Amino acid sequence: MERVLTQNIRPSEEPLTLLEYEQCGGYQGLRKALWSSPEEIQQMVTEAGLLGRGGAGFPTGRKWGSVPMGDRARHPKYFVVNADEMEPGAMKDRLLLEGDPHQLIEGIIISSYAIEASQAYIFLRWEYQLAARRLISALSQAYHNNRLGANILGSPYSLDIHLHQSGGRYMCGEAEALLSALEGRRAVPRSKPPYPTVCGLWGKPTVVNNVETVCNVPHIVKHGPEWFRSLSHTDEGGTKIYGASGRVRQPGLWELPMGTTIREVLEEHAGGMHNGHALKALLPGGGSTAFVLPEQLDTRMDFASMEAIGSRLGTGTMTVMDERTCPVGLVWGLEQFFARESCGWCTPCREGLPWVARTLEALETGDGRPGDLETLEHHVRWVRMGNTFCALAPGAMMPLESALRHFRSEFEDHVAAGGCPRR
Amino acid sequence: MLTDRERQRIEAETRLYPHPRAAVPEALKIVQDHRGWVPDEAVKEIAELLGLSPTTVDSTATFYNMILRERAGRHIIFICDNVSCWVTGYEVLRDHLCRRLDIALGETTADGRFTLLPAACLGECDRAPAMMIDGEIYGNLTPERIDEVLAQYD
Amino acid sequence: MPTIYVDGRPHEVPEEGRNLLDACLSLGFDIPYFCWHPAMHSAGACRQCAIKVFATADDSRGRIVMACMTPVTDGVRLSIDDPEAVAFRASVIEWLMVGHPHDCPVCDEGGECHLQDMTVMTGHAYRRHRFPKRTHRNQDLGPLVNHEMNRCIQCYRCVRFYQELAGGRDLDVLGWHDHVYFGRHEDGVLESPFAGNLTEVCPTGVFTDKTLKPHYTRPWDLQTSPSVCVHCGLGCNTLPGERYGVLRRIRNRFNAHVNGFFLCDRGRYGHQFVNREDRLREPLLREANGRVRPASPEEALERLRFILRTGAAVGIGSPRASMETNFALRELVGADAFHDGLSQRDHELMATIRTVLLQGPGRSASVQDVARADAVLILGEDVQNTAPLLALALRQAVFQQALGIAQRLNIHKYLDSAVREAIQQDTGPLFIATPDETPIDDAATATYRRAPDDIARLGLAVAHRLDPEASAPELLDPSTDRLAQEIAEALRTAERPLVVCGHGCGSTAVIEAATNVVCALEAAGKAGSLSCSVPECNSMGLALMDGRGLAAAEQALRSGRASVLIVAENDLFRRMGAEAAEALLARAEHVIVLDSLPTRTTERASVVLPAATFAECSGTLVNAEGRGQRFIQTFVPEGQVQASWRWLGRMLAARDGLGAPPWANLDEILGALAGELPVCGGIRNLAPPASYRLHGQRVPRRSHRFSGQTAIHAHEDVREPDPPDDPDSPMSFSMEGYHGQPPSPLIARFRAPGWNSVQSVTKFSRGVAGPLQGGDPGRRLIEPEREHSLCYAAAVPPFEPQPGRWLAVPAHHVFGSEELSAGSPSVAALAPPPSLGVSPADAETMQLEEGQELGLSLEREVRSLPVRLRPQLPRGVVTVPVGLPGLEGLDLPAWVTLIVPGLPHRGPRSRHADA
Numbered sequence A: 001m002e003r004v005l006t007q008n009i010r011p012s013e014e015p016l017t018l019l020e021y022e023q024c025g026g027y028q029g030l031r032k033a034l035w036s037s038p039e040e041i042q043q044m045v046t047e048a049g050l051l052g053r054g055g056a057g058f059p060t061g062r063k064w065g066s067v068p069m070g071d072r073a074r075h076p077k078y079f080v081v082n083a084d085e086m087e088p089g090a091m092k093d094r095l096l097l098e099g100d101p102h103q104l105i106e107g108i109i110i111s112s113y114a115i116e117a118s119q120a121y122i123f124l125r126w127e128y129q130l131a132a133r134r135l136i137s138a139l140s141q142a143y144h145n146n147r148l149g150a151n152i153l154g155s156p157y158s159l160d161i162h163l164h165q166s167g168g169r170y171m172c173g174e175a176e177a178l179l180s181a182l183e184g185r186r187a188v189p190r191s192k193p194p195y196p197t198v199c200g201l202w203g204k205p206t207v208v209n210n211v212e213t214v215c216n217v218p219h220i221v222k223h224g225p226e227w228f229r230s231l232s233h234t235d236e237g238g239t240k241i242y243g244a245s246g247r248v249r250q251p252g253l254w255e256l257p258m259g260t261t262i263r264e265v266l267e268e269h270a271g272g273m274h275n276g277h278a279l280k281a282l283l284p285g286g287g288s289t290a291f292v293l294p295e296q297l298d299t300r301m302d303f304a305s306m307e308a309i310g311s312r313l314g315t316g317t318m319t320v321m322d323e324r325t326c327p328v329g330l331v332w333g334l335e336q337f338f339a340r341e342s343c344g345w346c347t348p349c350r351e352g353l354p355w356v357a358r359t360l361e362a363l364e365t366g367d368g369r370p371g372d373l374e375t376l377e378h379h380v381r382w383v384r385m386g387n388t389f390c391a392l393a394p395g396a397m398m399p400l401e402s403a404l405r406h407f408r409s410e411f412e413d414h415v416a417a418g419g420c421p422r423r
Numbered sequence B: 001m002l003t004d005r006e007r008q009r010i011e012a013e014t015r016l017y018p019h020p021r022a023a024v025p026e027a028l029k030i031v032q033d034h035r036g037w038v039p040d041e042a043v044k045e046i047a048e049l050l051g052l053s054p055t056t057v058d059s060t061a062t063f064y065n066m067i068l069r070e071r072a073g074r075h076i077i078f079i080c081d082n083v084s085c086w087v088t089g090y091e092v093l094r095d096h097l098c099r100r101l102d103i104a105l106g107e108t109t110a111d112g113r114f115t116l117l118p119a120a121c122l123g124e125c126d127r128a129p130a131m132m133i134d135g136e137i138y139g140n141l142t143p144e145r146i147d148e149v150l151a152q153y154d
Numbered sequence C: 001m002p003t004i005y006v007d008g009r010p011h012e013v014p015e016e017g018r019n020l021l022d023a024c025l026s027l028g029f030d031i032p033y034f035c036w037h038p039a040m041h042s043a044g045a046c047r048q049c050a051i052k053v054f055a056t057a058d059d060s061r062g063r064i065v066m067a068c069m070t071p072v073t074d075g076v077r078l079s080i081d082d083p084e085a086v087a088f089r090a091s092v093i094e095w096l097m098v099g100h101p102h103d104c105p106v107c108d109e110g111g112e113c114h115l116q117d118m119t120v121m122t123g124h125a126y127r128r129h130r131f132p133k134r135t136h137r138n139q140d141l142g143p144l145v146n147h148e149m150n151r152c153i154q155c156y157r158c159v160r161f162y163q164e165l166a167g168g169r170d171l172d173v174l175g176w177h178d179h180v181y182f183g184r185h186e187d188g189v190l191e192s193p194f195a196g197n198l199t200e201v202c203p204t205g206v207f208t209d210k211t212l213k214p215h216y217t218r219p220w221d222l223q224t225s226p227s228v229c230v231h232c233g234l235g236c237n238t239l240p241g242e243r244y245g246v247l248r249r250i251r252n253r254f255n256a257h258v259n260g261f262f263l264c265d266r267g268r269y270g271h272q273f274v275n276r277e278d279r280l281r282e283p284l285l286r287e288a289n290g291r292v293r294p295a296s297p298e299e300a301l302e303r304l305r306f307i308l309r310t311g312a313a314v315g316i317g318s319p320r321a322s323m324e325t326n327f328a329l330r331e332l333v334g335a336d337a338f339h340d341g342l343s344q345r346d347h348e349l350m351a352t353i354r355t356v357l358l359q360g361p362g363r364s365a366s367v368q369d370v371a372r373a374d375a376v377l378i379l380g381e382d383v384q385n386t387a388p389l390l391a392l393a394l395r396q397a398v399f400q401q402a403l404g405i406a407q408r409l410n411i412h413k414y415l416d417s418a419v420r421e422a423i424q425q426d427t428g429p430l431f432i433a434t435p436d437e438t439p440i441d442d443a444a445t446a447t448y449r450r451a452p453d454d455i456a457r458l459g460l461a462v463a464h465r466l467d468p469e470a471s472a473p474e475l476l477d478p479s480t481d482r483l484a485q486e487i488a489e490a491l492r493t494a495e496r497p498l499v500v501c502g503h504g505c506g507s508t509a510v511i512e513a514a515t516n517v518v519c520a521l522e523a524a525g526k527a528g529s530l531s532c533s534v535p536e537c538n539s540m541g542l543a544l545m546d547g548r549g550l551a552a553a554e555q556a557l558r559s560g561r562a563s564v565l566i567v568a569e570n571d572l573f574r575r576m577g578a579e580a581a582e583a584l585l586a587r588a589e590h591v592i593v594l595d596s597l598p599t600r601t602t603e604r605a606s607v608v609l610p611a612a613t614f615a616e617c618s619g620t621l622v623n624a625e626g627r628g629q630r631f632i633q634t635f636v637p638e639g640q641v642q643a644s645w646r647w648l649g650r651m652l653a654a655r656d657g658l659g660a661p662p663w664a665n666l667d668e669i670l671g672a673l674a675g676e677l678p679v680c681g682g683i684r685n686l687a688p689p690a691s692y693r694l695h696g697q698r699v700p701r702r703s704h705r706f707s708g709q710t711a712i713h714a715h716e717d718v719r720e721p722d723p724p725d726d727p728d729s730p731m732s733f734s735m736e737g738y739h740g741q742p743p744s745p746l747i748a749r750f751r752a753p754g755w756n757s758v759q760s761v762t763k764f765s766r767g768v769a770g771p772l773q774g775g776d777p778g779r780r781l782i783e784p785e786r787e788h789s790l791c792y793a794a795a796v797p798p799f800e801p802q803p804g805r806w807l808a809v810p811a812h813h814v815f816g817s818e819e820l821s822a823g824s825p826s827v828a829a830l831a832p833p834p835s836l837g838v839s840p841a842d843a844e845t846m847q848l849e850e851g852q853e854l855g856l857s858l859e860r861e862v863r864s865l866p867v868r869l870r871p872q873l874p875r876g877v878v879t880v881p882v883g884l885p886g887l888e889g890l891d892l893p894a895w896v897t898l899i900v901p902g903l904p905h906r907g908p909r910s911r912h913a914d915a
């Protein structure tokens, strides 16, 4: 099994320096890229079938392709890396950021080149302090070695990368809100259309990509789209960093072919359930994905397959519950988080999520009443994509909706028993 | 008054962006770095330095959760209250912390040593439950481990 | 014209690319909404305007979209009544009400609350949310606007209006999630002089009129009538509201050509002078011993008959009096003895403006024209302080060209934040040339800070760059020339170029230079328009009457040609120095003054007649654009207060022994006026005549919900007295009458079935934000004659700073500079303390510090003023605030000397010479 993104990552060791990274074949993709035209790189990434790893699975090539190029474009153009990773249960970008910063930098340069951006920003969540230190050091090496700045590697292409450390908000991860945050405003999303590729940061064409997405780019350029597709079990190209946490024996992260089954991740890599407890359900890719039940474990973890079973791949990092976990309590915790992180712009999210959270709190702490389940269902029904301004609130409804679907009787028990029977 | 050092750092930051407003989050963090929180006065001074109104700066400042607009303790504890930590025992740890420090979430200890705040998922799920003190992450927490960690901070 | 299908039926809408909410409201459908506003477009925040759209005719599922965020496309199928859309909208209002305190019974907004209307429309009646509501601490935002955050439904309209339309920076959204808070970083007076609009922009009771609170009245218990603001020359349309003889408040009256949806705070809050304790309510007679006593109208008129027969009279009219009053005075004293009551300088400025606008080629711009201009040059005028609403319009104008950027990116015009994001700083062009900084400099492409003469020279230079025939000013410095070139280019390439000037910096040279620019544009094949701000509500109307200047009045009295002086609604002490005013008054044997408040002029009068304010009579004002506008009496005042023109008519009848005044009512005097002054021909048709009836009925001033019988007069009489008759308009002083939509000049309130708030304006206009049905009220009385001859103004020499002397130029203040509003407590409270603006360079030479007291010597008087450093002021120029207490009647600009106290022997002259 080929490890691509994590080939240079050695747990609990300092990441490779620029020199070491080059010795391991790094910056080869960049050299190749600078000899190609931006359009050719876009073409390669499109053919590779790279889907955005930020959670939505949008085809990266298509996103890049919608950026106005050449004389048609307004300048400067921007490339932004979404390193906000605040999705509950997600931890994969941190691995890449801390483990191999040069891989990310190389990816940024190539991606920026592919859309003719002259300025790139890494939007990093504040809590990733170690990642920040390592990135700063790697960036400075890159500048000193002409991988960044003017005329990169002697080519006509110039690029600056700035590291922006967020002020902290889950909302900042939403691509358009991230742009507002980068501009120093409140992280409130923007209307779409216009898409950021046309009117983004400071009104200029901007591409936002996830860390993992960007890290794939040097390898695609270096080895070609065919190779990249061949890494995957399905027709969504490449490998994927999967993870597991919660009630599993060995929590962790593993780079595996895209489309590896849930069962394989859970049983082979995470070592199965903790102390022989039984799997009750799992959130496959973060807090805003729907619960997956034990009978669905043979589903392949790619965007299409997960969608087919009514959930989402999300970040691909699963959170696992056993029979001791109360779904009401767990969802309460999640909804509290989402309610807290709402930007406050649109009504269903700003007012609906706290209502949901309080209702769940009431159920869990013994104040549940008949009608509470209807209140929750009401929100599940109406806080939907299109009804809200962005995807935060609809995402927040996924665990609630699926919990109500799968564990309705437990919710009812909470009302009847006057609180959580497990407390 | 902003110190020269704060001023220099903020001015350096403004050069990284085409518009001064973009430097606001960093300017706030710089002040917080030096003083532990962002007092009203600093909001006004940052505004003046960047050519913005204090209300504009505060609008940004009050949005982000790492910007503390109230006086905080010497050390900030962020305890992760998210799924993986929740599943692995967050509530027990939180109660332990609150009891040990004799404060509720969002409060500062009487001796001004610690402020306890909830945090979004710290990306430490594989070592859940986790918390962060002054930028340092601690995973695989138990009540005993918490006691050990707290002892390291004066 | 695209067709849209609403619940199955086809409707034609005017253009593609607008949003469906706008289109549906324009078609008369009801869709609830909050964050959208006709002047602010779409934000997509509230999610209240949800409807269904269907992909094809066969699509029966459809999908929910926000009407305000969805463009009109030809053939689009939508449903407002779709059960899912209806249910979602009900859910949205339920969410919005989660934190709302439901305090309607004690809320000032009750009865005209958009939130109430939408809640009823959407059908949310039962509260399911059973948890505690959030609460907020309110802020003290100053004397004008009250803050009650608990009522907030987070529609974001307030901050969008305040920042994006009004350019304010001290109101924003704070906090996050369901704790977002709309306020300032700390308590304090809202800085924008447009803050009062928050009370109408806010769909509920968060921002309400603080001045209404002490005498609060339910909106339906207010007697209202269409009126016109009297606090500057723009003539914004207003809706005053009265109860029990007290004028309670002013609200905006929509007029697409003039003020649109907004007023400035001087206009909204300036009205309180009407209620002042010291209002003149009875005629006053001065006895031989000098004492003044009240008298009955009959006795006063008897005395007046006697006085008027003792000798000829000169009349002094007023730019703050109506056309009717000025005309009545002119009729009483004769055209030759009619004076406009302006200082000599103002008289000349107004004569210049009048000539410029009547001759052309520049057509006078309406406020709406200003908002649509796509390249603007301001010469000399600090518009936000002299004609405030023009500043709002200019903030829109700077987006006109920039909208092209958004268009090229295929961003719909209504996607407000996206448009702004795309445009960023690429706004304009707007060039501002003024002596000192102005509050709209932040929107300017470039600013130019010079003395008035140099500003005129810039104008001449621009004209020369546009048309080489226009002579270039001599000795022009290269940087000014480059700027002139840039401005000329911007104006030449614009579609709707505009030049703004006015009385503000007191220079005819500047106005002539502005005209030069428009002439040169004309020569270059571009029709430019001209906006000349004028100081008072009827400055322009008075100018059309061709009265003489005050010097002529002085001359007539001095020569003995006249011995009686009649002053109508004018305080001469605000027009000239106190000494000159005293001298003028002293020359008259008898001084007769009509006014509504005591002034230094009424104090010198032998007879004072109590004049009605704008709220107490009907009449006509002509605004800066030359638009005649009718204001209709709001209520019948107490005492013997009457419209000045009525008093003057009675005086005429008394003097000439007529049985009755020559004009019984407004229509009659307007008929006479139109006959006498052809330029005012259109003045009679500004509103329907008093005889007009709608379905046989009058138009009521009170709403059909008026509480009616009350006990307030029960100690005198338990019967409701008969409502007074109104001879001047077709409106009734009661709730009796026709309650449907009247002709636009008679709209006394905006309310439609289900729409009790001001948002109902859309039910009165043709299309959202379009003109009122039947046309906006008022009409232009002047048009430039087309067969003008280009006449370029003469050269102006450059300004030279002079040793030991400074050119004092006027500084206008939105609060404090205008006479009537300065008589209102809340406006007076916001007037700045008097100060002397000095450039840093001059301050340094003179070793002056901020706040230091300095003697200003002008017209043989020395006034002591604290120094205020004005960083942008040019050397050799100082600013003196206009009209503030102690500074009335200064004739500016003027050369002054400055006296540094404590340096009696080393005055500024020698210090400067040393330096």
Ligand SMILES: Cc1cc2nc3c(=O)[nH]c(=O)nc-3n(C[C@H](O)[C@H](O)[C@H](O)COP(=O)(O)O)c2cc1C
Pocket: A051, A052, A053, A054, A055, A056, A057, A058, A060, A082, A083, A084, A085, A086, A087, A170, A171, A172, A173, A174, A175, A176, A208, A209, A210, A211, A213, A214, A390, A391, A392, A395
């Ligand atoms: C509430 C919310 C939070 C998000 N947080 C993140 C995040 O932390 N990191 C990320 O890469 N994408 C996040 N996304 C997804 C981004 O909006 C966006 O789709 C992604 O950054 C695009 O990158 P990709 O195409 O490479 O996946 C979030 C989306 C939402 C709605």
Ligand code: SF4
Pocket: A171, A189, A341, A342, A343, A344, A345, A346, A347, A349, A350, A388, A389, A390, A391, A392, A393, A394
């Ligand atoms: S769903 Fe609405 S309130 Fe929630 S985060 Fe998105 S825009 Fe903000």
Ligand code: FES
Pocket: C021, C032, C033, C034, C035, C036, C043, C044, C045, C046, C047, C048, C049, C050, C066, C067, C068, C069
């Ligand atoms: S009016 Fe359409 S979302 Fe608010």
